Amino acid sequence: MRLVKPAWVKHEDPINKRRVPIFSVHVHPDGSRVATGGLDTKVRIWATKPILKKEVEETATNKILCTLGMHSGPVLVTRWSHSGKWLASGSDDTVIMIWDLDPNGGGRVFGSDEVNIEGWKALKRLPGHESDVTDLAWAPEDRYLASVGLDSLVIIWSGYNLDPLIKLDGHHGFVKGVTWDPVGQFLATQSDDKSVKVWRTTDWGLEATITKPFEDSPGSTFFRRLSWSPDGAHITASNAMNNNGYVFVAAVIERTQWKSDINLVGHENTIEVASYNPHIFLRNANAAATTSNICSVVALGADDQSVSVWQTKHARPLVVAREVFDRPIMDLAWSWDGLTLYACSSDGTVAVFDFEESELEGIVPHSIQDEYLKKFGFSEQNAEIRAEQLRQKEAFEKAQQAPPPPQAPQPLTNGALEAYVPGQQQVTITKDGRRRIKPSLIGHLSSSGSTIHAASAPTIPTSSSIATASASIPTSSMKIPPLSNASPNTSLADAFVTAPILPFTHTVDADGDLDMSVPIDAWGPKGESATKVNLKARTLGGDRKREPAGPVRELRAAAGDENAIIVGARVLDVPGVKSSLSCRVEGSDKDADTVEIKNGESVEKPAEINYYRKSETCWLDYLPNAALQVVATMAFVAVALEDGAINFYTNTGRRAMATVILDSPCSHLEASKHFLLAISATGMVHSWNVRTASALFPPVSILPLLSANTSIDSVQLRANGSHLILLSSGIAVSYESSLMSWTRVSEPRWADGSDSWTGRQRGPSSGRGVLANMEVALTEIRGEDGDTSAIRRPQWWNTALTLGHLESRLAAAQLLDSPTEYKQALLLYAKRLADEGFRTKAEELVKELCGPLYYKPGREDKWQPTVLSMNKRDLLKDVLGIFARSKTLAKLGQDYQEVLKKANEKDDY
Structure with missing residues (x-):
């Protein structure tokens, strides 16, 4: 995986030129463009080649393709249609805008020095919400557009003419997330009323309401963006809680039963957004795409400023990206090929996680996915609203029988005229008896209309040029591909034609990039590969079957105890030499990985270490001395030897770092993630970061304790x-x-x-x-x-010890990196201060969490705004709420609530 964080992708405050939050990111189906929406009220469209290719970034001048400024409030969501023809944006100004490409557009942005390389224009303005529009989603084949907002409404718009069809008002709180069933049968929405509602698309009735995972969820999140798995089997919903509100999870909701028995656990703060990879994946790449062999990949973004990527066949995430952002993650978006993940944050930055196909094993082409979804057998022909849309389509088809309007000359592209192809259309009859019109290439309208070149084949275009609108627009050597499957005539009349979903193809593009798809004929009738070639690489000991370890026997006491006694040092207990040792690999899937060591009973038979995955031997090695202890994580294996040495291996059997020699045999050995702790028999404590091959601190003795x-x-x-x-x-x-x-x-x-x-x-x-x-x-x-x-204690004993205990717990939670317990101890501490009325302690706590309110020249500011990735002022809000409800500290709490409110108003975010 490659992580890219382009500094030039940003939204700026026009006055002070500072970065402002980016609330939404979405990538075009052909992967050539990405749209972002931010606090500056703008929608910005960026070319992706300079982001993904360093050589293009260094030479490209046209990195930003277009800036759209029709909104009057912050842009909270941007979403491309599946066809790639339209871009929808929703804003704090309550309006949804639909944008369309006009090749004759472009030029300078009004009131700015920026130049638009692409000319996107407002096709239609969709009013209807009474408050902020927080999320948008296009239905499969762009049949509908769903919007949700802070007015508690869900509005369904026609995907053909963009007219409003129906308003769903079943929620009783801010609606902050929406997603479509890939089959087209259901729509799911998530709200601050602590529920996920599933709606039927046949009659727009309520199918189910899921509340249990969200009973303890906070209402302070900016979004509750949920996602539907590409196989249609699950919804992953954000902002769920476990353990009475102390564990932040994403709830996985099962289709049909609408129950959540699975949670994705690991984030240390509320989860804002979930986003499924558009591909389905196979657990066994050599088997057929059946229900039992299918899994998905989902990404989560949270307020703990981290992004995690999960593959549902594993119990642990594939990737956890920390310290990439400085503030919460607002949105996530996968590319159509399923190999690139875009993430944006309220710190005003965008990060791109570019995967290799081998890292997301088992990826399946969209054609096989489409065949799999047919098993649901869903048909919409009986829906009343669908009937109305069919009548509209019939009216449009009759209008198409009229003679076409006079053709205008085609615009110049790259300084040369392109050959004109007469307009044609292909009419097909679907299984349910409906006619479907597929336009091939329609003649160009007048220059005032939108003119987009259509793809001549259902493949992702590689490179082309944008029509030059004016000689004043600067040109670039970087070529921007045209929008795929877009009709040249993009008037609203054309919108009645169902927009096809962009297919996933496998070719070699103009830049020489290899296609990452899996060929359809790779699966035979029984799921067997068409070509059986054994390409499995060899490993040391990999061809040997796993042998049973047998009973564990103690061979002898560890050599070294006597030596330590001779030199007069205190000796900690050291395990004896056993015939065999074994340990599970921490973090492996269902503890499938095991490390086993067999100590030889004589010098002629050396100690042997084996790394097993189930019954398969992954690698082996021979040790110079008998092993006393072994620990293993997904990052390394450590073996403590009888002579005081410690060997380090990677999980492929390579030496992870140099062999470390202790002053005596190891008494205690512990491992976690990339870290190892060892205590020698003489009481010396050592700790290393194996990944960086460095010590966390110099060796220190525990004997004084x-x-x-x-x-x-x-x-x-x-x-x-x-x-x-x-x-x-x-x-x-x-x-x-x-x-x-x-x-x-x-x-x-x-x-x-x-x-x-x-x-x-x-x-x-x-x-x-x-x-x-x-x-x-x-x-x-x-x-x-x-x-x-039974011991009699002084009057203030319990109060003093309770406060001292909680203060110690706060420090210990920071030391041991336990944010949940830190917050729990902080609120208990605040409650005890409020109950006892200890104003001085309470005020000191408030000042510590609030920090400096004003800049003072010459003051050395050492205050940190976060603790354990939690914003201190967010914690202060909860503390002040406790103080404000108490009798003795009510005024203190209310006064500082007002101060904090004014400070947040002055903060430019």
Whole structure:
């Protein structure tokens, strides 16, 4: 995968020239253009070649093709029609605009120095909403256009003449997302009333209302953009919650039953948008496209400023992109070939994730997808609205029998006249008895009309030139392909002709780029490949079958214990040498990957490490010494040897980094993601980032924290590299590299008096965070000896310990990268301050979250606006809400709510 973030794709404030948020991004079906909408009230159309090809970016001058400025408010959504002929945009000004290409247009943008290379004009203005238009979606074959807005309405527009057909008013809150069933049978919408509603297209009645996944979802998200899978089987809805509102998920809703039993978990803040790849994928690329063999790829964008890409056959995401954006993700859009994902953010930037076909394995051509969708057997011929549209089409067909208007001369293209082809049309009879008119190439109208060259074959055009409208428009060596399947006559009368969906073809374009599609004849009648060629590469040990490990026996004590005793150092427990070791690979699909080590009982038989995927041997290696411990993640495998060395392997068997030698054999070994933690027998703690082959901090001894009665109970390593060591005394510690000191994360006395101690709770650990699990573990370590409830305590004991405990939890949540528990502790802390009326502590907390309101020359501003990827002022809103409802801190909360409101009004975002 290649990540591209073009700095020149932006919307700017016309006064101060700063970036402004981009609310929507959508790529044209032929992949040549991408449209964005932003806070500057503009729709901008960009060429994609300079984005995707570095050599074109360096030479191209015409990177922005057109700027459209008919809206009077921020543009919240842009959507190309499936035919690529029209572009729809929705805005804060309550209006939907339909844009059409006019080759005779172009020229300078009014009131600006910008020059439009392409001349897009407003074809029709669609008023009807009474508030912001938040999302748009074109139905299959562009039969309808659906729009939703903050007026709680869903409006269906005719795809033939763009007239309003019906208003659906079933929602009771802001509607912020809409998507069509690829079969055409249903429409789904998502609203702030915490529901997803599914509507039938036959009579526009309500099919189902889904509320359970959204009962605890916040109403503060900008959008709730949902998406329907290309196989028609599922809807993935954004802004869902689990665990009473503490886990942010995307809900996967099943077709027909309309239940959500599957969630996509992992984002650390609300999910704004879901977007399915337009292709279906095969679990087994050599089998047929049956229901059991089909999966999908879906992308999620969230307020935690990250984008994740999931393939539904895996339990974990394929890609998680963090630190790409500085603010929440607003929109996602896949290219028609399914290999490029576009994302935009409120920080005013656009990022492009360009995949290789091998990374999204099993991609299926759209032709096979179309055949698969026929299994639903849906027909619309009985719908009342469809009948009305058929009458309109019949009237149009009669009008077509009249003599065509006089032909105007064709516009010049590249300085030469193109040959004129007389207009023809092909009439076909569909299975349900309806006639379908397919125009081939209609003569050009007058220059005032829109004139677009049609593709002569159902393939994606490679390159062409835009008609030169005026000699004053600068030219470029970069060629922009014409819009595919677009009729030369784009008046509203032509809109009655059903717009075909752009087909996916496999050719080699003018730039030499190979097509990524799968040929249709690759699947035989039984799903077998037409050509059976064994192209499987060899691996070391890959041709050997997996052997059973047998019973585990302890061969001997680890050599090194005696040596440590001789030099007088304290010795931590070191595992003995066993006949075999094994571990599951963290993060592998259903724990299918396993690492097994067989230690030799003699020098003649060396230790052997094997990496298995189910029963298949992926690779093997021989170790210089017996192995004591082994850990593995999807990033690396680490083996601690008897002589104190640690070997690192990638998951293909290569050496990930140099062999590390400890001062003594390893006592504890833990791995997570790209990080490894090791504690030697002499108490030296080491931590590495294996991906960068670097240490997180210099080796540090834990022996000062231990005593004759205190030992290490367990060691935990987090995905961000932070660690947690639980001692038998009931204390949890972690080494903080920025402080160059050990820090106490938790201690026994919090359990004695804090009302917020969670260690007494029972239940499954999967739903708890790292701090809650730590407190449960510490409670179990102390056991009954830690019960001090009968001891008489001072008056303020519980209050003091509760506040101290929550303050420690806030620091620990930051250290261990647990945003959910940080927010939970913050709100509990605010509630306790409000209940006790501690104004000074409350005011200090407010100032810490609010930060500086005004610029002061000479002041060194060290305040950070976010904590754990959460905006501090957003957290402050929740805290002030708690204070405002209390008796003693009501005025403080209300005063700062007003201050925060004014500060946000002055913020130029």
